Amino acid sequence: MNKSHLFFNTSIGVQKPENIRNKQQACPFCDRDRLTNILAVDGSIILLKNKYPVLENAYQTVLIETDDCDAELSTYSPEHLHKLIRFGVAHWLDMEKTGEFESVIFFKNHGPLSGGTLAHPHMQIIGLHDIDCREKIDAAVFEGIVIHEAEGVRFTLSTKPRIGFYEFNVRMIDTGYIERFGENLQIAVHYILTHFPFKAGSYNLFFHHINGEIIAKIVPRFVTTPLYIGYGIPQVPNNLEWMASEVKRLYFNKM
Known part of the structure; x- marks a missing residue:
């Protein structure tokens, strides 16, 4: 098999x-x-x-x-x-x-x-x-620019995305559900569907349980690039810092 x-x-x-x-x-x-x-x-x-x-x-x-x-x-x-x-x-x-x-x-x-x-x-x-x-997951795909961190929950924008371009991550220790985890997950989805700089009507949400953490990866979906399909090469956009700042401005500056 x-x-x-x-x-x-x-x-x-x-x-x-x-x-x-x-x-x-x-x-x-x-x-x-x-x-x-x-x-x-x-x-x-x-x-x-x-x-x-x-x-x-x-x-x-x-x-x-x-x-x-x-x-x-x-x-x-x-x-x-x-x-x-x-x-x-x-x-x-x-x-x-x-x-x-x-x-x-x-x-x-x-x-x-x-x-x-x-x-x-x-x-x-x-x-x-x-x-x-x-076995198919590299821990680096969950790291990135910190958008928000509080109450044991870390919300980031990947700097080494698994597929490429924009991928959000929300992570918490697996000792129990923290409401901030769900709130940040919802913010990522809302941003993709409402404020994303390119029209986005599709996304995937993937949960991972790795090294004592629960991690959610939220990925806006577009037509997958040929560089990834043909060669497995993810692309990283040059405006990640801007997007992370934009999410902070829209969802966290009022907190």
């Missing part, structure tokens, strides 16, 4: 509903009475087994964030934001603790360039039986 690649089941993949572009497609997450294989519920938040497990040798779950199909993480109330992140992180770490997987990935797609298929706000928690995703 090749442990560097995930295998995608195309016969299942062609069955998946898609309504990010196909607006006529009904949303399966809105029809809550028909949801099956529910694992946990907290109000409008639901964790369930993925009905379309396209990844082989993996345990796939979906975290439905809210019952509002038109909602978005950047506009959640503080109460719902913190409940959601607590819920997701707890179930992600619990899956890790079972010892059944080489690694467990926790991520979110939003928008047509994110790689997602459904517009309804959701995340995914996936246990990988034979791939340790941590």
